[in-house]
Amino acid sequence: MIDTEIFLDVRNLKKYYPVTAGLFSQHVGDVKAVDGVSFQIRAGEILGLVGESGCGKSTLGRTILRLEEPTSGEILYGGTDIARLDKKGLRALRRDLQIIFQDPEASLDPRMSVGDSIGEAFIIHNIGDEMERREKVATLMEQVGLEAEQADLYPHEFSGGQKQRIGIARALAINPRLIVADEPVSALDVSIQAQILNLMMDIQQKFKLTYIFIAHDLSVIKHMSHRIAVMYLGKIVELAEKKELFQNPLHPYTEALLSAVPSLQSKKQERILLRGDVPSPMAPPQGCHFHTRCHKAMPICSSTEPQLTELQPGHQVACHLYT
Amino acid sequence: MQNNGTILKVTNLKTRFFARRGVVRAVDGVNFALKRGECLCLVGESGCGKSVTALSILGLIESLQGRVVDGEVMYHNLDLLKSSPEELRRIRGREIAMIFQDAQSALNPVFTVGEQIIEQVKLHLKMGKKEAKNRAITLLREVGIPSAERAMDSYPHQLSGGMRQRAMIAMSLSCDPQILIADEPTTAVDVTVRAQILDLFNELKRNREMSLIFITHDLGVVSEIGDRAVIVYAGKDVETAPVSQIIGSPKHPYTVGLLDCLPDFAKVVDRLPSIPGATPDPTAPPSGCPFHPRCAHVMDICRQQEPKQVVISVGHSVSCHLYNG
Numbered sequence: 226m227i228d229t230e231i232f233l234d235v236r237n238l239k240k241y242y243p244v245t246a247g248l249f250s251q252h253v254g255d256v257k258a259v260d261g262v263s264f265q266i267r268a269g270e271i272l273g274l275v276g277e278s279g280c281g282k283s284t285l286g287r288t289i290l291r292l293e294e295p296t297s298g299e300i301l302y303g304g305t306d307i308a309r310l311d312k313k314g315l316r317a318l319r320r321d322l323q324i325i326f327q328d329p330e331a332s333l334d335p336r337m338s339v340g341d342s343i344g345e346a347f348i349i350h351n352i353g354d355e356m357e358r359r360e361k362v363a364t365l366m367e368q369v370g371l372e373a374e375q376a377d378l379y380p381h382e383f384s385g386g387q388k389q390r391i392g393i394a395r396a397l398a399i400n401p402r403l404i405v406a407d408e409p410v411s412a413l414d415v416s417i418q419a420q421i422l423n424l425m426m427d428i429q430q431k432f433k434l435t436y437i438f439i440a441h442d443l444s445v446i447k448h449m450s451h452r453i454a455v456m457y458l459g460k461i462v463e464l465a466e467k468k469e470l471f472q473n474p475l476h477p478y479t480e481a482l483l484s485a486v487p488s489l490q491s492k493k494q495e496r497i498l499l500r501g502d503v504p505s506p507m508a509p510p511q512g513c514h515f516h517t518r519c520h521k522a523m524p525i526c527s528s529t530e531p532q533l534t535e536l537q538p539g540h541q542v543a544c545h546l547y548t
Numbered sequence: 549m550q551n552n553g554t555i556l557k558v559t560n561l562k563t564r565f566f567a568r569r570g571v572v573r574a575v576d577g578v579n580f581a582l583k584r585g586e587c588l589c590l591v592g593e594s595g596c597g598k599s600v601t602a603l604s605i606l607g608l609i610e611s612l613q614g615r616v617v618d619g620e621v622m623y624h625n626l627d628l629l630k631s632s633p634e635e636l637r638r639i640r641g642r643e644i645a646m647i648f649q650d651a652q653s654a655l656n657p658v659f660t661v662g663e664q665i666i667e668q669v670k671l672h673l674k675m676g677k678k679e680a681k682n683r684a685i686t687l688l689r690e691v692g693i694p695s696a697e698r699a700m701d702s703y704p705h706q707l708s709g710g711m712r713q714r715a716m717i718a719m720s721l722s723c724d725p726q727i728l729i730a731d732e733p734t735t736a737v738d739v740t741v742r743a744q745i746l747d748l749f750n751e752l753k754r755n756r757e758m759s760l761i762f763i764t765h766d767l768g769v770v771s772e773i774g775d776r777a778v779i780v781y782a783g784k785d786v787e788t789a790p791v792s793q794i795i796g797s798p799k800h801p802y803t804v805g806l807l808d809c810l811p812d813f814a815k816v817v818d819r820l821p822s823i824p825g826a827t828p829d830p831t832a833p834p835s836g837c838p839f840h841p842r843c844a845h846v847m848d849i850c851r852q853q854e855p856k857q858v859v860i861s862v863g864h865s866v867s868c869h870l871y872n873g
Contacts, residue, residue, distance in 0.1 A: 253776035275736035332640065384826040415765065419809035422837035426819070448811035448820065485743035487768030489795050498747060499740045502708035519741075539629070 231266040232435050233289070233403065237261050238298035238308075240281075240288045244507060256507050260459035261298075263533070268402075271429065273437040273450030273467075275443060275482070277503055281459040282439045283327075286405040290322050290438065291315055320350060323401040327408035329388035333380040339391050340366075340376025343384075346398040366395040370424060386417035390424065397428060403435040410445060422448060443486050447471065455479050458506055458514040460474040461533060465540040475542040477521045513545065521546060555759050556605070556644075561619035562783075563597070563604045565612075570831035574600040574614065576783030576838075579805040579857075582727065587753055587760040589770045589791070591806075592780035595827055595858060598763045602729045604629075606646060607636045623719070623727075642672040645725040649732040651712040655704040661688075661715045662700030665722055672723045687718040692748055692755050717748065721756075728752075729761045734769060746772050753758040767807060771795055776863070782828050782838035789864035799866040801843045837869065845870055 239262075241255035258281045266272045274282040287293045289300055291307055300307035302318070310318060326332040332340055344362045347353055353361065363373035369390040380388060389409060396404050406425065410418040422445065429436060438449050446453060447467060454464040455476065463476040476481045481497040499518045504510055510517045516526035525545050533543040559686040563575040582588050590598040596710040603609045604616050607628060618724070621628040623644070628636065638859035640646075641650055648654040656664055665684040669675050675683065681700075691714040704712055713733060734742040750773060753760060762773060770777050774791040779800065797803045808821040825842040828834055834841050840850040849869050858871045 277740060310719060384827055414807060414827070415767075416593060416809055416823040417826060419811075419820040419823075422811070423819050423822060443739070445809040448817075481740060485739045487742075487746070487766065487772045489768060489771050489810070496747075498744055502710045502741055503738065 227306060230268050231265050232270070232302075233266045234299075235265070235289065236263050236299040236301070236446070238263070238285070238288060238300060239296040240284050241296045242295055254507055257459045257509065258506060259288060262459075262461055264454055264461060264464060266403075266435060266437065268435055268453065270435055271438055271450045273446040273453040274437060274456060275440045275441065275446045275453060276456035277441060279458075279503055279506055280424075280456040281506070283407050285456070286324070286407050286437055286439050290324055290405055291318075292324070311416075312472040316350075320399050323396040323399075323404050325392050325396050325404060325406045325409045327387075328412050329385065329392045330380075330412070332392055333388060335380050337385070338377050338379055343376075343391065343394045343398055350399055352399065361398070363392075365397060367460065368428065369394045370420075372424045384417075385413055386420060389413060389421050393424065393428070398431070400432070401434070403437070405437045407439045408441070409438075411440065411442065412467075418445070425449070429443050455482065458503065458509045460514065460543065461541075462515065462544070463540075463542045464533070465542075467545075469537075469540055473540075475536065475540070475547060476515075476544050477546070478515050478518050481520070507533070513543075550562065553584040554581045554676050555584050555623070556761075557620075557622040558601070558605065559603060559620040559622070561604060561621065563600050563614055564617050565614045566833070572803055572830045573833060574830060575604060575834065576776075578619075578780065578783065578785050580778045580785060580788060582761060584759055585753075585757060586775040587749075587762055587773055589774035589777040590761060590763045591682050591765065591767065591770055591777050593827055595830065596780045597783040597830075598635055598780050599731050602761065602763060605729070606640055606644060606698055607633075607691055608640075640725040641668060641720075641725075642867050643725055644727045645720040645723070646729040646731065647716055647720050647731065647733050650736050651716045652704065652736075654716055655712060655719075657704055660701050660703055661707070661719075665700075665715075668719060668722050674750055683722070684718075687721055688715065690721070691715075691718045692744075693718070710744060713737060713741075713745055714748065716873065717752075718747075721752070724756070725758065727759045727761065729763070731763045732765070732835045733762075734764070734766075741782070742769075749773055767795070779806070781831055783830065784838060784867065786868070787866045789860075789866075792863050793861075799864070799871065800839075800868050801845050801870070802839050802848060805842075806842075812854070813859055837867075 238259055240259040242258060243252050244254045246253045262285055277283045284293060288295050295308045298308060331347055338396060340362050345367055345403050346357045362376055366373050366376060385449060399542045410421050440446050450467050452463045452466050453470050457478050463479045474483055481499050484497045501518055512528045513526040513531050516522045523545060531543045531545045533541050535541050536547055558578060558580050561575050561578045565572040565574055578601050590618045592598045605621050609616060616629055631725050662684055666680045669683050685696045688699050693699045693711060693714050734745050760789040764770060770791055777791050777794045778785045779787040781802050787803050798807055805823040811820060823842050826837055836852050837850045837855050840846045847869060855867045855869045855872060857867045
């Protein structure tokens with residue numbers, strides 16, 4: 226169930242990390258982790274963000290929640306610009322926007338019982354009394370497939386998959402509307418991955434949530450998302466409905482990514498092998514960031530940067546092949 | 549003694565770690581045979597014992613406080629488990645080489661890539677300095693490193709992740725090993741680089757007379773590179789078959805489950821089939837078949853008796869009571 230209403234409108238968002246050097250910490254450059262990203266997401270939608278390590282997908286997710294301070298740009302949610310909220314406004318906002326982290330091991334406090342971890346948000350946001358909180362924690366634990374009696378146990382007593390369930394329960398605690406899921410299954414074994422993906426699908430439908438789903442694994446992204454944004458070196462290079470993106474990839478990078486997925490099919494399609502590695506985000510190539518590895522590069526690509534343009538309704542791509 | 553071109557035969561290998569919380573049965577009876585020139589994949593989830601199997605073969609387990617308590621690893625006519633440290637040192641790196649998952653931590657950060665390869669070549673092949681250097685450059689070219697001369701003088705941190713992985717592969721090939729053991733060599737790299745590395749392995753397979761043991765958790769990778777696969781669960785081999793059969797007609801419920809729960813790239817489903825529960829605690833494995841607490845086809849006998857290996861067809865064997873009798 227996807228509304229037509231725009232839920233979140235991200236406009237030209239940038240996040241630069243300054244790089245300093247020398248005795249007086251002179252500013253010598255920036256790592257442009259997120260470099261001018263714009264997209265909209267509708268209520269009830271799952272937007273997949275996919276790209277290789279260092280492409281800025283996690284930073285983008287964290288910046289939208291203001292876990293990182295944006296360098297510039299707007300993040301419009303309802304009538305407010307998240308990028309400009311003060312501390313008090315942010316606290317109220319966190320009731321609506323939550324995050325699930327990649328590593329459940331690192332995101333849970335080892336010295337807190339999981340019940341306390343899940344219920345912490347109720348205390349912060351002043352919800353209910355002690356009895357009500359315990360009840361709510363019990364309900365949450367059952368919703369994510371754990372048992373209420375396990376609330377008094379500590380994180381080390383749970384397996385990786387169970388820990389990720391606890392992370393999901395924490396994110397759900399205060400009925401958020403949007404969850405940024407940052408590589409929620411990449412630390413898990415395949416047999417456990419499927420359990421967690423199913424759980425995330427179920428709660429998305431049950432609570433009518435909106436997800437920004439970040440992953441590097443295209444099969445996982447394809448399974449979860451309605452629309453998919455492909456990122457490369459801090460920019461969105463292609464954005465389309467899932468079906469459209471997989472059937473009709475336009476950007477050469479998307480093509481290469483799709484063909485790089487190891488498949489179980491015995492008949493292999495011709496693989497597009499990219500040259501080299503992703504360049505350093507501190508010194509991205511001139512022009513189109515991808516031209517150094519592109520198998521369709523033209524002279525213009527090394528000089529002028531292509532803009533993200535809508536080629537067909539709902540299908541955006543940033544590539545000189547189409548201009 | 550070895551028939552049908554078997555170069556390495558692992559029989560009933562058992563490796564334990566003696567930890568404070570109990571005895572960890574990391575490898576609990578693994579069997580497989582590696583044929584000359586083939587790529588055999590050891591497949592399983594984390595903690596199933598696939599890496600420990602490799603380290604046990606190479607006699608590297610004692611430095612990790614583990615001990616091989618039973619089994620046999622026959623390499624030609626030599627039981628590696630009974631070999632002296634000197635014999636093992638001669639074989640390790642020269643005849644059986646290994647590549648680790650994380651090239652970053654497997655390479656020495658204070659020596660250049662060239663120095664590290666030259667050291668190995670000089671040690672094992674008794675080459676002079678000049679000869680060793682030329683060999684190192686040839687190797688770096690073979691693994692697809694552009695401007696190999698420059699890479700020789702680079703320190704590991706100056707190379708990108710993909711290039712470091714290639715440098716490590718070059719190093720492992722330096723003595724023309726008969727067997728190369730690669731432990732998750734594509735796990736720590738990005739998808740596009742993974743495709744390049746897999747491509748390189750396929751090329752090495754074609755161009756060299758070498759057997760490959762490829763350790764991975766990714767069945768997609770297995771289908772790209774493997775000739776045969778051994779599925780490992782809780783320290784035991786539960787199914788062994790040619791890759792086409794593992795993927796086309798898997799027999800063990802665990803293999804079936806592993807394949808089912810991969811999000812299929814070709815079709816869209818609402819829910820993914822999943823395997824309930826989690827892998828067992830290696831200090832207290834379940835009785836009978838180790839997979840029975842998670843198995844959809846569990847029978848009474850599975851809880852009591854460990855299944856014997858059954859041959860389904862030529863080269864395809866499975867350890868499961870469903871196929872017994």
